[in-house]
Amino acid sequence: MKNLIIRHDWSLEEIGDLFYLPFLKLLYQALGIHQRCFALDVVQVSSLLSIKAGVCPEDCAYCAQSGHHQRAVKSEGLLGIEQVVVAAKEVKERGGTRFCMGAAWRSPPEQNFAQILKMICEVKKLGLETCVSLGMLSKSQAQALKEAGLDYYNHNLDSSPEYYQKIISTRTYSERLATLENLSKVGIKICCGGIIGMGESIADRIKLLQTLANFPQHPHSVPINYFIPMLGTPLANVNSIDPLDFVRVIAVARILMPRSTIRLAGGRESMSDELQVLCFCVGANSIFCGEKLLTAKNPTIAKDRQLLQRLGFITNLIC
Numbered sequence: 001m002k003n004l005i006i007r008h009d010w011s012l013e014e015i016g017d018l019f020y021l022p023f024l025k026l027l028y029q030a031l032g033i034h035q036r037c038f039a040l041d042v043v044q045v046s047s048l049l050s051i052k053a054g055v056c057p058e059d060c061a062y063c064a065q066s067g068h069h070q071r072a073v074k075s076e077g078l079l080g081i082e083q084v085v086v087a088a089k090e091v092k093e094r095g096g097t098r099f100c101m102g103a104a105w106r107s108p109p110e111q112n113f114a115q116i117l118k119m120i121c122e123v124k125k126l127g128l129e130t131c132v133s134l135g136m137l138s139k140s141q142a143q144a145l146k147e148a149g150l151d152y153y154n155h156n157l158d159s160s161p162e163y164y165q166k167i168i169s170t171r172t173y174s175e176r177l178a179t180l181e182n183l184s185k186v187g188i189k190i191c192c193g194g195i196i197g198m199g200e201s202i203a204d205r206i207k208l209l210q211t212l213a214n215f216p217q218h219p220h221s222v223p224i225n226y227f228i229p230m231l232g233t234p235l236a237n238v239n240s241i242d243p244l245d246f247v248r249v250i251a252v253a254r255i256l257m258p259r260s261t262i263r264l265a266g267g268r269e270s271m272s273d274e275l276q277v278l279c280f281c282v283g284a285n286s287i288f289c290g291e292k293l294l295t296a297k298n299p300t301i302a303k304d305r306q307l308l309q310r311l312g313f314i315t316n317l318i319c
């Protein structure tokens, strides 16, 4: 068996060739790589808690939390440490292994930062891995999060650089990349992925995957969201994509980033069991579990547990 080469120099043509392979050839290649890098009966389970919702100053066209859109999610202040610890304990008790906390901010405000650091310390004490998503970070903020014991930071690129400017005007792709670099420099593991089905072209999906795969180190986790239009947002009327195109994105991500955890993130509520199974077949090996994903619906824990059991995955999920 040939050694597995982890590459960081993928060309658009090479990725395009993978993307357009006959479906079963793509499935076969992705599953082969997945089998070499991961146990086929294990799926990683993360939980995500919204610790500060709504009235975000950013104008992401897909997001109901943006203060720029009509019918935006109502504003909620930063949760207290106690509330976060209670939620994290529940996750631990029902078998979760990673606790992610997301705040609708452009970047973490100075006056809230100490509280965030404390939350990370308290969740770590429970024996859970920690991940936060707080927006853009300076080098010193990244360093402080590292010292608090943070394991992962989520900062998605959403789409290609070209499509990004069509859906967000309040920040740039380069600012996004600068935060990712600040995190890498201090040794925090990166969770970075995108959203598929916002009206972007296949070329945009290929460019997003190229950007992720050509980072000096592949993101540790790559969350891929299946876009669900949100009422009141500029993308509310976008046509849904061919689900098999979503599976192709997962498969190509697995081939390009063999050792990354590929997570089915937002949008699972509207995916059939069969579509999720196809995604697992081509290399997805992580899900978000819990009935709410920030402000969006997610499958019930009972439904997820049943699906994982039907597939013979080893899971500790308790409902």
Ligand code: SF4
Pocket: 056, 057, 058, 059, 060, 063, 064, 065, 066, 067, 103, 104, 105, 106, 135
């Ligand atoms: S995606 Fe994040 S940064 Fe963009 S508007 Fe929503 S909460 Fe704010």
